[in-house]
Amino acid sequence: MSELSAQLIAALPENFGSGPGWLKVLRQAGAEEFRAHGLPTRKDEAWKYTGLGTLAQGEVMLATDFEVMVSGSTHPKPLVENELQINMLDGQFLAEIGNQRPGLTVLPMADALIHGLTGLQALLESLTETQLKTGSTHGFSALNSATLESGVVIHVAAGTDAGSLSLIWSTRAAEAPLLFNSRICVILEQDAKLELLEHFESPNDNANTSNIVLQADLGVNAVFQHIRFQQESDDATLITRTEISQQAESEYAYYGFDLGGGLVRHDVHTSIKGSGAKSAINGAYLLDGNRHVDNHARVDHIAPGGFSDQYFRGVAGGRGRAVFNTAVCVHPGADETEARQSNANILLSARAEVDTKPELEIYADEVVASHGATVGQLDEQAVFYMRSRGLSEPDARQLLTTAFCRSVSDKLADQVLGELISKRMMDVMPQAE
Amino acid sequence: MLKIKNLHATVAGNKILKGLNLELKAGEVHAIMGPNGAGKSTLGNVLAGREAYDVTEGEIIFNGKNLLELEPEERACEGVFLAFQYPVEIPGVNNTYFLRAALNAQRKYRGEEALDSVSFLRLVREKLKILHIGDGLLHRAVNEGFSGGEKKRNEIFQMAVLEPTLAILDETDSGLDIDALKTVAEGVNRLRSPDRGMIVITHYQRLLDYIVPDKVHVLADGKLVATGGADLALKLEEQGYAWLEDGGIATLDVDSVEQMANP
Numbered sequence: 001m002s003e004l005s006a007q008l009i010a011a012l013p014e015n016f017g018s019g020p021g022w023l024k025v026l027r028q029a030g031a032e033e034f035r036a037h038g039l040p041t042r043k044d045e046a047w048k049y050t051g052l053g054t055l056a057q058g059e060v061m062l063a064t065d066f067e068v069m070v071s072g073s074t075h076p077k078p079l080v081e082n083e084l085q086i087n088m089l090d091g092q093f094l095a096e097i098g099n100q101r102p103g104l105t106v107l108p109m110a111d112a113l114i115h116g117l118t119g120l121q122a123l124l125e126s127l128t129e130t131q132l133k134t135g136s137t138h139g140f141s142a143l144n145s146a147t148l149e150s151g152v153v154i155h156v157a158a159g160t161d162a163g164s165l166s167l168i169w170s171t172r173a174a175e176a177p178l179l180f181n182s183r184i185c186v187i188l189e190q191d192a193k194l195e196l197l198e199h200f201e202s203p204n205d206n207a208n209t210s211n212i213v214l215q216a217d218l219g220v221n222a223v224f225q226h227i228r229f230q231q232e233s234d235d236a237t238l239i240t241r242t243e244i245s246q247q248a249e250s251e252y253a254y255y256g257f258d259l260g261g262g263l264v265r266h267d268v269h270t271s272i273k274g275s276g277a278k279s280a281i282n283g284a285y286l287l288d289g290n291r292h293v294d295n296h297a298r299v300d301h302i303a304p305g306g307f308s309d310q311y312f313r314g315v316a317g318g319r320g321r322a323v324f325n326t327a328v329c330v331h332p333g334a335d336e337t338e339a340r341q342s343n344a345n346i347l348l349s350a351r352a353e354v355d356t357k358p359e360l361e362i363y364a365d366e367v368v369a370s371h372g373a374t375v376g377q378l379d380e381q382a383v384f385y386m387r388s389r390g391l392s393e394p395d396a397r398q399l400l401t402t403a404f405c406r407s408v409s410d411k412l413a414d415q416v417l418g419e420l421i422s423k424r425m426m427d428v429m430p431q432a433e
Numbered sequence: 434m435l436k437i438k439n440l441h442a443t444v445a446g447n448k449i450l451k452g453l454n455l456e457l458k459a460g461e462v463h464a465i466m467g468p469n470g471a472g473k474s475t476l477g478n479v480l481a482g483r484e485a486y487d488v489t490e491g492e493i494i495f496n497g498k499n500l501l502e503l504e505p506e507e508r509a510c511e512g513v514f515l516a517f518q519y520p521v522e523i524p525g526v527n528n529t530y531f532l533r534a535a536l537n538a539q540r541k542y543r544g545e546e547a548l549d550s551v552s553f554l555r556l557v558r559e560k561l562k563i564l565h566i567g568d569g570l571l572h573r574a575v576n577e578g579f580s581g582g583e584k585k586r587n588e589i590f591q592m593a594v595l596e597p598t599l600a601i602l603d604e605t606d607s608g609l610d611i612d613a614l615k616t617v618a619e620g621v622n623r624l625r626s627p628d629r630g631m632i633v634i635t636h637y638q639r640l641l642d643y644i645v646p647d648k649v650h651v652l653a654d655g656k657l658v659a660t661g662g663a664d665l666a667l668k669l670e671e672q673g674y675a676w677l678e679d680g681g682i683a684t685l686d687v688d689s690v691e692q693m694a695n696p
Contacts, residue, residue: 385521388481389535389591390509390542399534403525403574410525 004052004060005038005139008179011062012146019113022121023148029128030145039139046138049323049355050265050294055237060209062147063090063178075170076201079229079420082164090171091180091210092150103160103192109151109183117153119187123217124148127243138267140239144181144213151183151212156192158219164195171236173206184214188222188250197417200230200238200261207235207262214242218250220274226254227412229421231428232261234289241267248274248303255412256283256295257421259428264293272299272306272334279308284408287320287352288430294323301334304364308338313408314345315401316352317430326371327359334364341371346378346404348397349433378432394431402426434459434496434630435599441490441655442472442479449475451655452491459598460627464641465634466666467652468674473634474518476652477603480632481515482508495599509535510542514597516588518604523575528587529557531575532594539595560593564620582613589620600624601632606640618643638670 012034016027040047075087075094084098086106093108100106105117112120127141156162171180188194202208218224224244232238238261244252252270270279285293299308314322328339345354358371378400386396405425412418435457442450449472457463467473479486480493482505493500500508523531537547548556561568566586576584585605592600602621606614621644625631633644641649641663649666651659653674659665 379521379523381521382523384483384505385517385523386531386535387505388509388515388517389531389595390506390539391535392506392538393504395534395538399526399531400523403523407525 001038002041002052004055008062008143009035009038020116022125023113026124026128027146027148030142030148033142034139034146037139037142039143046296046325049321050263050292052263055209055263060177060179063180074203075168076199078166078168079197079199079424080166080414080417082166082197084163085166085168086152088152088167088169088182090178090208091182091212093152101160101163103157104162104165104194105153105155105157106165107153109153109185110149112153112185113149117155117187119155119217120153120185123185123187123215124183126217126245127213127215138241140211141213141241144183144211147181148183150181151185153185153187154194154196155187156189156194156222158189159191160189161193164197166197166199169198169200169210169212171202171206171208171210173203174208177207177209179209179211182210182212184212186214186216186224188216188218188224190219191221192219193223195225196227198226198228200228200232202233202236204233206233207237209237209239211239212241214240216242216244216252218244218246218252218277220247221249222247223251224253225413226252227417228255228266229257229259229424230261230264231259231424232264234260234291235262237261237263239265242269244268244270244279246270246272246274246277246279249276250274251278253280254282255408256285257409257425258283258285258287258293258295259424260291261293262291264291265296266294267296267298269298270300270308272301272303272308275303276305277303278306280411281308281310282408282411283312284405284425285312285314285322286405286425286428286430287314287316287322288318288428290319292321292323296325296327298327298329299339301328301330301337301339301364304333304335304337306334306337309340310342311340311408311411312343313405314343314354315348315405315430316345316354317348317433319349319351320430321353322355324354324356324373325359326357326373328361328369328371330362330364330367330369332363334367336366337364338368340369341373343373344404345375346401347375348378348401348430397432398426398429401429405429436494437491438494439491440476440479440488440493442475443487443489444475444485449655450479453652453656455650455657457599457630457632459630461647462625462631462633462644464644464646464649464666465632465652465657466636466638466649466669469636471652472655473636473652474603477515477518477601477632477634480508480513480599480601481505506538507542509595509597510539512598514592514595514600516585516592516600516602516605518607520576520579520584520588522577522579524577526575528573528575529554529571532557532591535591536595557594560590563623564590564593565616566590566620581608582610582616585609585613585617586620589617589624593620593624598628599630599632601634603634604636605633606635606637614640615643638666641666
């Protein structure tokens with residue numbers, strides 16, 4: 001076990017006290033698992049290409065005291081103004097701006113844990129269960145459970161369209177880099193609808209680590225659109241996990257945009273538990289400098305007639321390193337499933353690296369599945385074509401790489417947001433070497 | 434406007450052009466015909482500055498400038514336009530956006546103000562009207578999923594917007610049915626002007642029924658072996674290219690006959 005893991009174990013709270021008994025059990029279970037395994041290492045298959053080297057060297061301290069946040073801290077400007085915006089600082093609920101529509105309930109996690117909320121306990125407990133089923137030990141999630149206290153609970157009542165909600169995440173520089181744990185729980189009842197925009201951006205003067213788990217339970221015919229945009233500071237570490245459970249005919253759409261961060265790891269996993277549910281998992285990652293971005297996407301088709309589409313595009317320049325793992329498992333009985341996986345990458349530098357791995361397991365009948373993973377350079381024919389019309393070579397290359405990533409932002413129904421994200425991507429687009 | 438002297442060019446070590454001479458004056462349209470492998474497309478690509486083509490000897494003077502010293506984008510900004518034989522598909526890049534970026538890059542080079550999107554769209558609509566092309570292609574990605582005819586029309590449309598002084602049409606007729614061919618030819622004819630020179634590269638005489646050239650050159654084995662008026666194209670059509678090897682040139686009533694490269 002690494003020194004960092006040992007440090008974090010020593011810093012775990014002694015007493016899992018306040019709140020209901022089940023919560024104490026849940027925290028204890030997390031702590032026990034973390035004590036047993038610690039943080040993941042390269043020996044774990046799912047972390048083979050992602051070491052925690054830079055994080056471990058940083059002498060990160062576990063943030064454990066949940067003091068009231070100071071007001072007046074600068075928060076990143078949201079990409080778009082949504083009806084409701086929650087500002088999260090250092091993993092904690094800082095402020096709520098705007099109005100909650102009838103049928104929408106947004107609470108700080110700490111309040112929801114004390115007062116209780118229908119479905120919350122089951123949702124929180126399901127994380128451990130999912131881990132046991134998929135057989136993946138995920139030390140960060142165990143740590144997150146052991147320290148469960150901060151975060152947000154979002155509940156949308158049956159038949160309600162809750163509109164758009166923004167979660168703006170930021171951290172402050174501290175004397176020593178800190179590790180924050182936070183949990184987001186999203187409960188969409190039958191026929192409920194929600195659009196959630198998560199935006200991560202911190203001032204460029206800190207090397208904090210955010211460890212955030214988002215769990216969502218989608219009721220029958222519920223629709224959850226989840227946009228995750230991160231432009232973290234170069235030294236920041238962002239470990240996020242998204243765990244989605246889908247009932248029949250529900251729709252989940254994920255759009256992830258990784259533009260920043262020094263070490264970024266994101267696991268997105270959906271379980272199609274009800275028939276006819278749809279999952280679209282899309283992402284774009286842009287890497288330059290020494291940045292490392294690892295995306296793991298997995299869809300488990302448990303019920304029949306489901307549809308999943310995983311679509312990721314990546315551009316790596318400098319010494320950037322991208323890891324992409326896409327997995328689909330069509331379980332026995334999940335007949336007539338359609339599953340697509342597509343990952344394409346452009347390497348702009350000889351020192352950049354992309355490790356991409358599609359996985360497909362099918363144990364059902366009448367399944368339509370396709371997958372493709374490519375790593376290549378820019379199309380030189382296209383570069384010449386554009387130059388022959390008057391565009392400079394750098395402009396031609398930038399237009400091509402941006403277009404490549406735009407194929408992800410163009411999927412957003414909100415064109416204004418798609419355009420804003422596309423501009424942000426253009427601003428940080430790695431240059432060819 | 435354009436003087437090509439003793440041009441030799443190689444592709445991947447193979448000698449393709451072997452001493453080509455050509456002079457084009459503003460306002461003229463020259464057709465270059467010849468059998469497959471004669472070097473027709475190489476000429477177009479060398480003029481546009483494609484990197485895979487190495488010029489080993491000779492020079493190209495365009496409006497007083499040494500064209501071979503210029504980057505492809507500088508040539509474009511100086512007014513050279515190549516309508517590609519195989520226009521490249523660029524997924525994700527909107528046709529209108531691309532063309533505006535190209536036009537503004539050229540305007541910047543010439544010290545002119547960039548066109549805002551409103552003025553640009555006005556210009557684009559005007560050109561589409563002149564060329565009788567619908568506006569459907571404006572909203573699509575550059576050439577992506579275009580039919581052969583749409584791709585060629587898009588090349589002519591780009592040419593109309595960029596208003597080059599030298600346009601090279603590289604087998605613009607290939608793969609077109611007769612209706613598409615007529616539309617493309619009509620577009621080209623509308624762009625003929627006293628300030629603009631055009632080189633029409635083609636394998637078949639058919640296109641020249643609609644674009645009547647001032648001169649027709651025969652390119653064979655890397656050199657222009659014959660030059661004549663528009664009627665030369667018809668004779669070529671009748672007799673095919675086979676006579677080139679049989680020394681048939683002498684039987685043609687042409688303005689000039691150059692020595693074959695390998696007599």
